[in-house]
Amino acid sequence: IAHLAVYSGKSEEYVRGLIRLYRELPPNIKAAWAKDREQRFTFNRLNDLVRLTRAGDQAGLNELRLAE
Numbered sequence: 308i309a310h311l312a313v314y315s316g317k318s319e320e321y322v323r324g325l326i327r328l329y330r331e332l333p334p335n336i337k338a339a340w341a342k343d344r345e346q347r348f349t350f351n352r353l354n355d356l357v358r359l360t361r362a363g364d365q366a367g368l369n370e371l372r373l374a375e
Contacts, residue, residue: 321350328353333360336368 308326312319328350329337336356340348352371359367 324350325353328357331357331360336360 308319308322312322315322329340332340332353340353355371356368359371
C-alpha cells in the first residue's frame with residue numbers, strides 16, 4: 308500500500324479505501340470502473356455504489372449508474 312501511495316501520489320489511507328471499495332463492488336461495476344477514462348467514478352461515487360450494494364438496493368444502483 309505504501310508503494311502504491313507513493314506511485315499514485317495519494318495517501319495510504321486513500322489507497323487503502325480504494326482497495327476496500329474494489330473488493331466490495333460487484334463485477335459489472337468493477338468492469339465499468341476499469342473502462343472509465345473520464346474519471347466519473349469518484350471516491351464518493353464509489354462509496355455510494357458500495358453502500359447501495361451492501362443494502363441490496365438494485366434500483367438505487369441502476370439509477371446511480373445511469374447518472375454516469
